[in-house]
Each structure stands twice: as C-alpha cells, then as structure tokens.
Amino acid sequence: MSDLTDSEYSILDELYFVTSFAALHQALPMDKRELIQGLVSLLDRELVMQLIFDPLVNDFEKLDVPEPATLEQSSFVASKKGLLLHNSR
Secondary structure (H helix, E strand, O other): OOOOOHHHHHHHHOOOOOEEHHHHHHHOOOOHHHHHHHHHHHHHOOOEEEEEEEOOOOEEEEOOOOOHHHHHHOEEEEOHHHHHHHHOO
8 A cells, every 4th residue: 555645644634533524624734626636545545434414314424435526515534444554654
C-alpha cells in the first residue's frame, strides 16, 4: 500500500469520528478541490467510508460504492484499514 500524502493524512486525522463534508472543509486548511481529490483517493483505496444520513432510520448508512457526485452532501469516517495506515506514520 502506498503512503499517504500530507493532504490525505490531514483528512484521515479528522475522521476518527463521523464528520460531514462541511465540517471537514471548515476544519482543514485546503480548498474544496483539494479536499474532494483527497477524499476520492482515500475512498478508492478503501481508507475512508462515505456515509449518507437516512432520516427514516435516523442514522447513517454506508454507501457500498462511493458516489463522488454526492461528496458534499455526505459524511465520512476512517475505515479500520485507514486508521491503521494513519497510525503507522
């Protein structure tokens, strides 16, 4: 597995708990384009899970297949694989 970029590391650092795209964008010193690129890379490598809030069950549901078109309406959390890689740095 390849190492993390500084941006990817910073994103994972914020994802120990479920965090919305808006909260990530506010917390990180990167522009929206860089944040989206980092999230897509982390999702492709299964280091992060994309979640959508379902009001019918009043909880988040993990998307089986990441949907880049809905990143800004989603929340995210690091996967076990992502946490292990983040903590190995």
